[in-house]
Amino acid sequence: MKFIVNTNIVLKALIKSSKVRAILLSPNHQFYVPEYAVEETEKHLTLTMEKTGLSEEEIKLALSVLLTNIRVIPSENILASWNEAENIIGPIDRGDVPFLAAALSTPCDGIWSDDKDLKRQTTVKVWSTRQVIELV
DSSP: EEEEEEEHHHHHHHSSOOOHHHHOOTSEEEEEEEEEEEEHHHHHHHHHHHHHOOOOHHHHHHHHTTTTTTTOOOOOTTTGGGHHHHHTTTTTTTHHHHHHHHHSSSOSOOOEOOTGGGGGSSOOEEEEEHHHHHHH
């Protein structure tokens, strides 16, 4: 299956060695993130360092390892769907616009996210971590 991955999933994988990390590193599915998600993850480096006890270099290394199995979608590739995504999810949570725009721009089976706001829209299927784990 092909998933657009929300930042909250990437952060979970960085913070804890878990099924989430194992799934993201597995070749069983294809994962994509909008470029924005990488920038957003990097903005949370301090929090991630506090939660893990790892250094900034170690977190960046872990992120680069995750990104070996996650394709980054350049921002310009989702611009054509930006307005549609903004109309759908913008009134609920503007931070979710890049993920919905990526899902609208990229052939995929949905968005992997535990974000309750994102699940309020019905245009693109949103898969919870529990649902993705059940696929394995």
